[in-house]
Amino acid sequence: ATASRRGSGWNSHSRYRELAVMSDGYVWFEGIPFPVVDCTPEHLRAMQDFVFKDEDVLTVSFPKSGTNWLVEILCLIYSKGDPTWVQSVPIWERSPWVENTHGYQILKDKEGPRLITSHVPIHLFPKSIFKSKTKVIYLIRNPRDILVSGYFFWIISKFVKRPESLEQYFEWFTQGYETLGNWAQYVNAWMLEGQENVLIVSYEELKQDTRSVVQKICRFLGKKLEPEELNSLLKHSSFQVMKENKMSNYTLLRGWLIEDKNGSLMRKGISGDWKNHLTVAQAEVFDRIFCEKMAGLPPELFPWE
Ligand SMILES: Nc1ncnc2c1ncn2[C@@H]1O[C@H](COP(=O)(O)O)[C@@H](OP(=O)(O)O)[C@H]1O
Numbered sequence: 638a639t640a641s642r643r644g645s646g647w648n649s650h651s652r653y654r655e656l657a658v659m660s661d662g663y664v665w666f667e668g669i670p671f672p673v674v675d676c677t678p679e680h681l682r683a684m685q686d687f688v689f690k691d692e693d694v695l696t697v698s699f700p701k702s703g704t705n706w707l708v709e710i711l712c713l714i715y716s717k718g719d720p721t722w723v724q725s726v727p728i729w730e731r732s733p734w735v736e737n738t739h740g741y742q743i744l745k746d747k748e749g750p751r752l753i754t755s756h757v758p759i760h761l762f763p764k765s766i767f768k769s770k771t772k773v774i775y776l777i778r779n780p781r782d783i784l785v786s787g788y789f790f791w792i793i794s795k796f797v798k799r800p801e802s803l804e805q806y807f808e809w810f811t812q813g814y815e816t817l818g819n820w821a822q823y824v825n826a827w828m829l830e831g832q833e834n835v836l837i838v839s840y841e842e843l844k845q846d847t848r849s850v851v852q853k854i855c856r857f858l859g860k861k862l863e864p865e866e867l868n869s870l871l872k873h874s875s876f877q878v879m880k881e882n883k884m885s886n887y888t889l890l891r892g893w894l895i896e897d898k899n900g901s902l903m904r905k906g907i908s909g910d911w912k913n914h915l916t917v918a919q920a921e922v923f924d925r926i927f928c929e930k931m932a933g934l935p936p937e938l939f940p941w942e
Pocket residue numbers: 698699700701702703704705706782785786787789874875876877879902903904905906907910
């Protein structure tokens with residue numbers, strides 16, 4: 638783990654720590670708070686010149702939407718269900734984040750089709766995406782579950798402003814003072830703008846019928862998997878198997894970006910956990926705010942509503 642992180646450019650994180658302290662827990666860029674993960678305002682500016690290629694596949698999501706699950710699925714589609722790659726290379730090197738300096742370096746030098754991940758809002762995205770035929774998979778999730786997932790992840794993380802309680806985090810989230818800003822604005826902008834070469838996938842439909850959604854993704858990407866390859870993909874991207882895979886579960890980050898010695902990305906992996914954590918009053922406030930903010934989009938886009 639250490640060799641993989643340090644040997645390839647992850648050893649200068651004191652600058653990020655410094656930025657975190659200076660900026661109250663976030664890297665601020667154009668008014669948007671980014672997590673302090675190998676990310677600087679200078680890099681976010683330089684990243685604007687990143688050139689997307691037609692054969693690239695981009696995963697875009699608001700943090701805690703199930704991004705790493707979708708990335709694991711894409712890696713296994715590209716390896717035709719063979720788990721060797723997902724078991725030997727950290728997930729952030731298989732599908733690097735373009736907004737991270739280390740990820741950017743890997744991507745810049747990579748030949749052939751690239752898997753790319755991003756949480757960057759559309760208005761700050763490298764403009765080359767709009768000229769390329771890059772296939773974009775846009776992942777959405779019930780924002781109530783994003784809120785709960787985020788709370789439990791940020792309290793064990795060292796790279797964002799840490800909430801003191803779920804009540805406090807609820808206030809931040811519903812007011813839009815959250816990592817990557819306002820969920821509704823973020824989702825609205827990506828959904829209204831990015832039309833061509835875009836497939837919208839929800840965490841909820843993935844949970845409900847993973848096989849069918851994977852088949853839909855394969856059709857979108859022009860990939861074909863044999864039945865045994867698909868079965869292997871479903872096994873190796875399952876919650877239980879990903880939870881044990883140290884190349885995917887973020888345990889490589891323990892002691893560095895993750896505080897808790899038992900901390901992991903893989904918490905519960907279910908839909909609707911918000912019902913176990915939000916009060917009735919909080920749920921009502923949430924409903925009011927989000928109905929208002931999502932009014933411009935057809936409700937059938939959101940399978941959880
Ligand atoms: N294979 C899988 N199946 C279901 N959920 C998964 C999963 N892999 C990751 N997740 C869930 O995706 C969320 C993390 O999202 P992201 O990758 O965008 O950071 C976590 O949600 P929970 O905290 O609700 O369990 C995590 O458990």
